[in-house]
Amino acid sequence: MKTLVRLLLVPFFSVLLFSCSESHFLKEEAYRNQVLQDFEQKQQALPDGNLFAILSGDSLSLSEREALMFLYAYMPIGDIADYPGEYYLGNIRLSEQARREMPWGKTVTDELFRHFVLPVRVNNENLDESREVFYGELKERVKGLSMKDAILEVNHWCHEKVVYRPSDARTSSPLASVKTAYGRCGEESTFTVAALRSVGIPARQVYTPRWAHTDDNHAWVEAWADGKWYFFGACEPEPVLNLGWFNAPASRGMLMHTKVFGRYNGPEEIMLETPNYTEINVIDNYAPTGKAVVMVTDADGQPVTGAKVDFKVYNYAEFYTVATKYTGADGQVSLTAGKGDMLVWGSKDGKFGYAKLSFGKDDKLVLALDKKEGESYALDLDIVPPAEGVNLPEVTPEQRKENDLRLAKEDSIRNAYVATMMTEERAKNALAKFNLSNEDKEKMVKMLVASRGNYRTLLAFMELATVDKKEEFALALLQQLSAKDWRDVQLIDLMDYLIETPDFQKLGVQASAELVNPRVENEMLTAYRCFFNSAFPQKEVESFVEEPSRLVEWCKKEIKINNELNSQRIPISPVGVWKARVADEKSRDIFFVAMARTFGIPAQIDKVTGKVQYMNKEGHTIDVDFAESTPAQAATGLLRATYKPIRSLPDPKYYSHFTLSKFKDGVFQLLNYDEGDADMGAGTTWSNLLKNGTQLDTGYYMLVTGTRMASGAVLSKVTFFTIEPGKTTTVDLVMRESDEQVQVIGNFNSESLYIPVSNDSLSTAQSLLQTCGRGYFVVGVLGVGQEPTNHALRDIAALGSDFEKWGRKIVFLFPSEEQYKKFHAAEFQGLPSTITYGIDMDNSIQQQIAKSMNLSNQNILPMFIIADTFNRVVFVSQGYTIGLGEQLMKTVHGL
CATH class of the missing domain: 3.40.30.10 (Glutaredoxin)
Structure with missing residues (x-):
């Protein structure tokens, strides 16, 4: 293997040795050697699929080779397997063009450029051609401005294109956000960072993993100008930098993070180093902070090396991990955070311990791993968030008035584009030529209106389906997709599922939603059915259908698991997994379900538990555990919860008032029940989940409840219990109340x-x-x-x-x-x-x-x-x- 890697690197070393006259992209020798070492390890870990072919060409400059080497060294697997090398080379050349042509190009240091301008990926979005498109639109608009004014101008341009609206957790690509004309904060900030980087301005997405004083989280943007980082709300232009509607809540934040591509040696506190990114803590830019040291010991008081320490904020009725660290030889970790309360959870080898830590008050915590699975008890926790202490930059009335006028103009520009999208009347007219029932037309009208700027894709798909006389299947397929899928799916991917429609009648199974749905979880939709149907001999496919456990065994044998190489857990496409033959566990799970559905085997990832499942020929649901030799049906028990209603809450809601989590490997993992329309009161409640009981897999569980006070403080109760096979477990769901009466304030x-x-x-x-x-x-x-x-x-x-x-x-x-x-x-x-x-x-x-x-x-x-x-x-x-x-x-x- 090492010989092969060295042979692949020969062209790179040749240029390195004999092109001394060319300039280096990685100018510091020590850093260059580190990147080379990381790149070589990446090649060794991904020997299949000829994934690094771009580097074997002889037309690259030394700088381009080093830039490619830097990108490949730290890319997650999916970015290597799902996008060709020519895509990254094109982006390298575009970023260097912006550096040459923009007036601030020479002021941006090499370190800032490689970490905050060059990288294409911002979050977990699908990668696209936005750098080229955005640069074409923005370069003339900003090139005569100062760096700070250019940042403000780019944000105004972003507001012309995109405005805030909540949506699901999958992040649309920057160009898809433009086509849609709206996005949630994670999409707005991804789009804005991409726009800033396109004109050579260092930018990064900053986020609070969860607020401490209220539920939800938020993401925004920091951009670098003239030696300093500034923040602002993406697509929400203000007259000056360091100003946004979130100044006040940010002053109550516990942690603010950003993920920096590759190995980063900046001045900020490092939270976590992974093979793909360095996570840094920027809370000091937003709120008063305190630093605390956590000492993890065993039950006898001896320091524990390598213990996992999770720092948790109460949010959405769970204690959510906002930072993870591992103890050194002295059994210690440290963290800087806003001056409020967190729950600290330590674990190793199945043992765990926890305690509340008040930053700003406690500078040290000793945490003993003295708890074990199976113990039943309950405890109360009072959680206090940081106090508000906002400082706002000055804005003159003249600045505010000018900014408001610009916002109104930008709204009109965006609204003019939105006016070109489908209305119900336009959609009905467009569907007149299709032979659809009235009911089906109503469904299609809804989808066309919801598809925003992507309606032509859906119409073209239906036209092609009509040619093949597959309108019914095409409509059923589209109905399985989410509203976001309607807004950003591509025709080539839809056609893949249309061409390779399973023969349900021949397979002897009912055409279920699982078989029709091309989406497995939260991955970007990509074509895979034609590929997999041509990749396997028909006899092997028939053997998988006859006994799906053979497909499980094939995956166990052929796909190597390496979670570290996909630290962000960005789903690799099913075809990408096939090419690389290496994947993280989640991408492997998606890959299995995609292949199973392609061959006509009903399969899914359970939305609540995350378990991979398939249906056998007898109609039984079988749990897949890739670590076990034989798939089986899980043993279950019944959980019931009593609830004595408090005056203001007749029926507690999941995520708002309570959550359930299952114990695994020393930590509790949340059960993801349906939240419905979170803004309109739908979803899972005590009465429809726990009042009469729900079946759960056997194991150790945790019930968390919490009452959020107007101050942001939380009265929480945590209950631990065990579900046994075939038995009913009854617990009390208690919503704690404050003894204080309503006071005149x-x-x-x-x-x-x-x-x-x-x-x-x-x-x-x-x-x-x-x-x-x-x-x-x-x-x-x-x-x-x-x-x-x-x-x-x-x-x-x-x-x-x-x-x-x-x-x-x-x-x-x-x-x-x-x-x-x-x-x-x-x-x-x-x-x-x-x-x-x-x-x-x-x-x-x-x-x-x-x-x-x-x-x-x-x-x-x-x-x-x-x-x-x-x-x-x-x-x-x-x-x-x-x-x-x-x-x-x-x-x-x-x-």
Whole structure:
């Protein structure tokens, strides 16, 4: 093997030795030697598929060879197997072109360039040709600007293309986001980083793995200019840098991370080093911090080397790991974090231990691995997040006005593009030529409208399916896909599934959703059925169908598992796994299911447990364990939970109030039940999951519950229990409550004036007292189109019927008439009818709330209060808060 690797490297070494006149891409000799060593190890680990062929060419410059070597040394497996070398060479040349042509090219150091400009990948998105496209659009727009102004300008351009809207966890590529014209924060930031890198500006995606004071997480962008990193909200242009709606919540953050491509030796604290990336901690840029040392010991108090230490934040009703470290010979690890509480979990060899750690108060924690699987007990944990301490850069009224005008113009540019997309009427007209039933036409209309800028792909697919007389199958296939798939799937991939339709009747199995669906999990859709059907002799395929366990054995024999080479767990395409013959476990699982479905074997990855399963000829579901010799049906038991309702919560919801996790290898892994439409109150609850019982695989489990207080603090309860074969286990689901009664926390003048809006026309000014009458009421000041306001309105809409029953008035105010005109209540279905809309004249109510409630900054929206006509305030919330509707109702129930 080593001889082969050396032979493959001969062209590289020849250039290295005999092209001394050429300039190096990796100029530091020590770093260059390290990269060479890492590259050689990567080649040894991936000997199949001729994956590094691009380096055997003799037309590359020394700099290009070293740049390719650097990229290949640290790429995840999928990026090597799924994209040709010519793709990366093209991106190298484009990045060097931008470096030459942009005025700041010479000020960007080699280290910054190789880690924050050259790499194509930002997150887990599908790679595309965005660097070339974006550079073509942006170079003339920014080349005459300073670096900081160029960053602001690129973000304005991004806002022309994309605006925020929540979507599923798979990250669309930058070009797909442009085609869609919206994306969640992870997609907006991926898109914006790609745009900045295209013009040679170092950029990175920064994220909080989870907020400490509220559920959810967030991602944004940092860009480097003139020796310093600056942050901003992607596709959310502000007049200056270091400003975004998230300044306040970020000041309450526990950790802020970014993944840096390759080995990185920058000034930031290193969180984790992997064969693909270096994870660094940038929390010091956003919040006050404290550093703590964790000493892990065994039950006898002796230091434990190599123990895994997970630092966990309470979020979405689980203790979520935001950082993982491993103890050294002294049994210690350290971490810098925001000044709040985390749960620290240590584990090794099946033993574990845990304790709460308060950063800023505790500088050391001794953690004993004295717990073991099978113990049943419960404990209470009170979790306190960091306090808010935001500092905002100054923005003049003139800067704000100019920025608002630009935003309005950019909205109009984007909206003009959106207006070209399918409406229901256009979709019906486009489908008139197809011989579809009315019911099927309604389904197709829905898909075409939801496909946004990708509707031509879906129409072309249906036209080709009509030629083959496979309209019914094509429609069934499209219905199995997600809305995001409709927005970014390519025709070539859809056609692969259409051409290689399994003969269900011949196979003797019913055409199930598993067989029709080309998607296995969260991977990007790619063509694989034609490939696999031609890769295996027919007799071998028939043997797999006759006994699917033979396909399991084939995968165990042919696919080598190497999780380290895909540290980010970005799914490798099924064909990529075939070529490399090396994969991480998750990509291997997707590969198995894809092959099974291709051959007509119903198979899936269970959404709750993550187990790989197939259905045998007898119709039994068989669990696949690639570590075991024989697949089998898992033994199960029944879990029931009792619940004594608290006043404000008749039916706790999964992810909002409780979660279940199963023990494996010293840690608990979350069971991923359906959350439904998280913004509209659907999904898994106590009553439909645990009240009457649910079947679980036997094993050791953890139930976590939590009550989030308005302050962001959490009253949590953790219960450990065991599920035994054929038996019923009953536990108590307890939602802890605060003993504190609702308190008056401030004053607000109920006779404050505003301008009501009725049928889009302004009325004469009136007081809140006139609108609301005597008693309690809610006032909200909204920031239209901003993510925190969108979340708040969806939370309130999810509990719209509860607010209707309460019957008191809700007044939603806008800072200006222009802001009101941008608001569309139809986007938030379920908002209660008790809402009155209005304009806050001269922002007087906004300023009054900020002053009377001692809010740190009057410009952070949204603001909400519950007050009464005796001018007493009993609830206040500002900025980014998930679950606002529930917090409001808790207060209402306590009145």
